Amino acid sequence: MRQAGRYLPEYRASRERAGDFLTLCKTPELACEVSLQPLARFPLDAAIVFSDILTIPDAMGLGLSLVEGVGPRFAKPIRTSEDVRCLGEPDPESDLGYVGDAIRLIKRELNDSVPLIGFCGSPWTVATYMIEGGSKHDFTLIKQMLYSEPALLHQLLALLARSSSSYLLAQIEAGADAVMIFDTWGGVLSTPAYHAFSLHYIKQIVTAVNGAVPTIAFTKGGGQWLDSIADIGCSAVGLDWTTDIAKARSRIGARVALQGNMDPAILRADPVTIAAEATAIVEAFGTHPGHVFNLGHGITPDIDPDNVAVLVDTVHSCSATILASPKIDNE
Amino acid sequence: MRQAGRYLPEYRASRERAGDFLTLCKTPELACEVSLQPLARFPLDAAIVFSDILTIPDAMGLGLSLVEGVGPRFAKPIRTSEDVRCLGEPDPESDLGYVGDAIRLIKRELNDSVPLIGFCGSPWTVATYMIEGGSKHDFTLIKQMLYSEPALLHQLLALLARSSSSYLLAQIEAGADAVMIFDTWGGVLSTPAYHAFSLHYIKQIVTAVNGAVPTIAFTKGGGQWLDSIADIGCSAVGLDWTTDIAKARSRIGARVALQGNMDPAILRADPVTIAAEATAIVEAFGTHPGHVFNLGHGITPDIDPDNVAVLVDTVHSCSATILASPKIDNE
Numbered sequence: 042m043r044q045a046g047r048y049l050p051e052y053r054a055s056r057e058r059a060g061d062f063l064t065l066c067k068t069p070e071l072a073c074e075v076s077l078q079p080l081a082r083f084p085l086d087a088a089i090v091f092s093d094i095l096t097i098p099d100a101m102g103l104g105l106s107l108v109e110g111v112g113p114r115f116a117k118p119i120r121t122s123e124d125v126r127c128l129g130e131p132d133p134e135s136d137l138g139y140v141g142d143a144i145r146l147i148k149r150e151l152n153d154s155v156p157l158i159g160f161c162g163s164p165w166t167v168a169t170y171m172i173e174g175g176s177k178h179d180f181t182l183i184k185q186m187l188y189s190e191p192a193l194l195h196q197l198l199a200l201l202a203r204s205s206s207s208y209l210l211a212q213i214e215a216g217a218d219a220v221m222i223f224d225t226w227g228g229v230l231s232t233p234a235y236h237a238f239s240l241h242y243i244k245q246i247v248t249a250v251n252g253a254v255p256t257i258a259f260t261k262g263g264g265q266w267l268d269s270i271a272d273i274g275c276s277a278v279g280l281d282w283t284t285d286i287a288k289a290r291s292r293i294g295a296r297v298a299l300q301g302n303m304d305p306a307i308l309r310a311d312p313v314t315i316a317a318e319a320t321a322i323v324e325a326f327g328t329h330p331g332h333v334f335n336l337g338h339g340i341t342p343d344i345d346p347d348n349v350a351v352l353v354d355t356v357h358s359c360s361a362t363i364l365a366s367p368k369i370d371n372e
Numbered sequence: 373m374r375q376a377g378r379y380l381p382e383y384r385a386s387r388e389r390a391g392d393f394l395t396l397c398k399t400p401e402l403a404c405e406v407s408l409q410p411l412a413r414f415p416l417d418a419a420i421v422f423s424d425i426l427t428i429p430d431a432m433g434l435g436l437s438l439v440e441g442v443g444p445r446f447a448k449p450i451r452t453s454e455d456v457r458c459l460g461e462p463d464p465e466s467d468l469g470y471v472g473d474a475i476r477l478i479k480r481e482l483n484d485s486v487p488l489i490g491f492c493g494s495p496w497t498v499a500t501y502m503i504e505g506g507s508k509h510d511f512t513l514i515k516q517m518l519y520s521e522p523a524l525l526h527q528l529l530a531l532l533a534r535s536s537s538s539y540l541l542a543q544i545e546a547g548a549d550a551v552m553i554f555d556t557w558g559g560v561l562s563t564p565a566y567h568a569f570s571l572h573y574i575k576q577i578v579t580a581v582n583g584a585v586p587t588i589a590f591t592k593g594g595g596q597w598l599d600s601i602a603d604i605g606c607s608a609v610g611l612d613w614t615t616d617i618a619k620a621r622s623r624i625g626a627r628v629a630l631q632g633n634m635d636p637a638i639l640r641a642d643p644v645t646i647a648a649e650a651t652a653i654v655e656a657f658g659t660h661p662g663h664v665f666n667l668g669h670g671i672t673p674d675i676d677p678d679n680v681a682v683l684v685d686t687v688h689s690c691s692a693t694i695l696a697s698p699k700i701d702n703e
Contacts, residue, residue: 179672231613262614306512310519
């Protein structure tokens with residue numbers, strides 16, 4: 042997550058040339074350029090298209106701005122049934138074509154060296170920004186709508202699920218080899234509310250993708266709901282670092298692959314600690330197939346790229362050692 | 373949580389008279405007054421002393437200020453080993469005597485009508501504010517210390533555990549009938565880090581209290597670690613609203629009582645929804661003894677006190693119905 046980002050000096054240079062974050066996302070040549078930067082530096086196993094989870098509400102005309110240090114802001118947040126009624130479903134080609142164009146450029150450059158991951162936000166997560174009007178940590182307005190006008194919120198979430206489905210299908214059509222659904226804020230819900238207002242709509246997207254490519258569902262803070270997430274038909278479940286990956290594997294079994302789950306804060310430590318923590322995660326998962334190592338959240342701007350190199354090297358060498366060892370499943 | 377708070381007009385009046393939040397905490401007569409306000413309005417089953425989890429670092433001389441809308445700030449945050457070395461253990465009588473005095477006043481006024489709960493923050497949670505210097509949501513500095521200088525962080529946490537233990541014992545000596553340890557930020561840690569840097573020190577405090585009164589341990593976001601929390605010797609485990617209380621009960625059994633777990637955001641909905649959500653929680657817990665109904669986090673200032681009245685009445689009537697029903701344990 043944030044494989045391309047402000048921790049890389051070459052990214053900061055591209056961003057400066059673009060002027061702002063949204064221009065970087067919306068200019069396929071620049072999005073391609075920054076998507077490939079981490080792969081030029083590190084022997085990574087996959088690329089991820091440089092974009093943002095708020096492209097859909099931006100295409101719906103909500104007036105997105107992304108201010109550094111402040112986060113996203115919508116000029117026209119969604120608060121009333123009239124607001125929801127006026128929203129249209131963006132066309133993935135005419136309204137969001139820049140993402141498909143970026144994917145096609147990246148695929149050409151990658152030339153099948155590694156797979157490319159596309160993504161979208163979960164309907165619940167995207168709706169939190171649309172309703173709150175930006176980054177909030179209390180979710181006052183969307184929770185008020187959830188408990189006072191659930192039908193209205195469901196109407197918005199259903200529209201977002203349809204829009205996200207056609208958006209991911211367009212990304213796959215353009216060449217994405219796998220797609221990930223980021224549910225950054227599902228973890229602020231009660232168990233029944235999570236199932237009804239977040240997971241239900243993630244499942245609709247996974248169902249629409251219909252196995253065209255592998256799908257990865259990730260709810261930050263969703264460790265308690267892994268069993269339900271594994272049951273929606275996705276190929277892999279993302280884990281944040283609060284979940285014990287060995288326990289997750291024994292709960293989930295071989296139904297789905299698991300992706301995760303190092304705390305990105307560890308990248309601030311010394312190389313020895315980084316290597317030890319990464320090794321612990323790879324070893325905890327064991328010899329069972331189906332582990333995609335990654336961070337449980339985005340890399341922050343203050344991280345030294347050399348520390349990311351230590352992480353990537355450790356994961357590769359440690360995985361090779363484990364996979365070469367006698368195949369005794371430690372379940 | 374925040375039983376006395378800005379949602380009550382009488383609290384806002386007391387606070388205005390006090391001038392600021394810290395003066396309210398540190399003036400026993402005012403702290404007593406606001407502690408009793410919710411009980412004058414609602415037929416509550418317990419009182420909680422009005423105070424703050426940051427009284428200990430304030431007594432350590434870190435220069436605490438609590439600014440409305442901004443949160444706590446420390447003029448002298450803890451960053452280096454020299455900073456930690458200079459910290460002393462506050463004396464619960466001479467440095468924090470105002471809390472004991474408030475408890476004695478409240479106990480006299482309550483006249484054994486309902487029990488009084490005392491509290492402290494968990495060492496990890498208190499340390500996050502001391503090191504970050506205030507409310508942060510990324511925990512950059514404390515996580516850097518955790519992974520780069522774990523021995524230094526352990527030194528600070530051990531001091532906080534000793535200080536919190538003598539602080540709670542003084543609250544019990546003054547008359548507190550139960551004590552709660554609030555671990556607001558344990559949920560941002562990985563599983564091994566949570567056990568080593570948060571739960572370990574909560575356990576030290578519970579051990580120091582040594583059954584003098586019931587102890588309640590609450591880690592927000594700690595749903596995945598309930599079994600470990602239940603094993604530290606506490607009398608009750610607090611749950612936030614992300615945890616299914618019926619599942620928690622079947623996992624934990626009768627080892628400890630459970631406290632929780634309604635999302636305070638539900639108090640923004642209409643009375644019918646509030647009653648339905650509260651009933652669902654009480655019914656999900658079932659007829660097993662050992663359920664303390666409360667909110668999974670604090671009441672926010674925008675809540676209508678009439679909605680709190682609906683909640684309290686629903687919990688009482690629903691509990692009475694369940695307890696009067698034939699005793700078939702729905703485990």
